[in-house]
Amino acid sequence: MNAFYGWSISICVSAVIASIFELLVPKGNMEKMFRFVLGTFMVCIVMIPMNSLASSIKNSIAMQKYEYKDTEYNYYVDEQYINSAKGVLIDAVKENLSELGVSYLNIDINIDIDEYTVSGITAEITVSKEYSNYKSKIENTIYNNIGIECKVYIEGND
Numbered sequence: 001m002n003a004f005y006g007w008s009i010s011i012c013v014s015a016v017i018a019s020i021f022e023l024l025v026p027k028g029n030m031e032k033m034f035r036f037v038l039g040t041f042m043v044c045i046v047m048i049p050m051n052s053l054a055s056s057i058k059n060s061i062a063m064q065k066y067e068y069k070d071t072e073y074n075y076y077v078d079e080q081y082i083n084s085a086k087g088v089l090i091d092a093v094k095e096n097l098s099e100l101g102v103s104y105l106n107i108d109i110n111i112d113i114d115e116y117t118v119s120g121i122t123a124e125i126t127v128s129k130e131y132s133n134y135k136s137k138i139e140n141t142i143y144n145n146i147g148i149e150c151k152v153y154i155e156g157n158d
Contacts, residue, residue, distance in 0.1 A: 092146050103128070
């Protein structure tokens with residue numbers, strides 16, 4: 001609203017100044033030329049806000065493209081952090097399992113992320129039937145040593 005108010009004030013002031021100059025110009029050939037110059041001046045005064053409006057629209061579009069790229073970049077970086085954290089946790093789980101003398105079939109790390117925070121990390125470990133007696137020991141060891149919840153699945157069982 002302030003921009004429109006300023007624009008209308010500049011048009012009014014320019015019109016008054018142009019009228020005063022028009023009264024001061026002598027009659028004759030110079031009068032036609034001066035009227036043309038004043039008319040061009042008034043058109044420019046009216047068009048200047050259009051230029052700034054087009055510039056602001058252009059900047060707005062450019063910022064939207066930048067914000068999209070920034071979001072895409074942040075997603076990529078977040079995925080790298082998550083994959084790196086999963087790799088570190090898998091290595092820690094493997095080390096704990098080897099200390100227990102348990103071989104695994106599969107290790108999967110799940111990281112639950114809310115908008116900006118990690119809400120939960122769990123490990124899912126699949127072992128063969130021969131290690132079915134180690135289930136609670138594996139879960140407790142992983143929780144006590146690494147600090148994450150662990151679910152152990154026995155091959156062939158749900």
